[in-house]
Amino acid sequence: PKNFGVSRHGRAVFYDYDELCLVSDCVFRAWPKPGSPEEAMADEPWFLVGPRDVFPERFGPFMGLPAQELAAVREHYRHLFDPAWWQGLQARFAAGDYPDTPPYSAAQRLA
Secondary structure, eight states: OTTEEEOTTSOEEEOOGGGOOOGGGOEEOOOOOOSSHHHHHOSSOSSOOOTTEEOGGGHHHHHOOOHHHHHHHHHHOGGGGOHHHHHHHHHHHHTTOOOOOOSSOGGGSOO
16 A cells, blocks of 8 residues: 555555655654634644654555555554554654564464
8 A cells, every 4th residue: 555565574664755764753743633613624734744743643545545444454553543652662762672563463474
């Protein structure tokens, strides 16, 4: 799917070729809630977006998946859409903890 893939090491990754950066350099934020009907209907964002801001809640529309498949991804990998999960991952990286995150459980892996 668009902007997501599996690395040669078997890890799931998200990327945007024109904005490639380290996870540690991103500013993961929650998508702001509109404070008025005018903000909700605005053509352009009514809030400031920094050059390194990432809104995980908005990943869904960019995955290019049919609705049923996207629903399955959201159900099984809901943490990927949570800014707090990404912030926690950044904290782990900063502490020198680089977790191994295989894409499949041991029972589902090929030999």
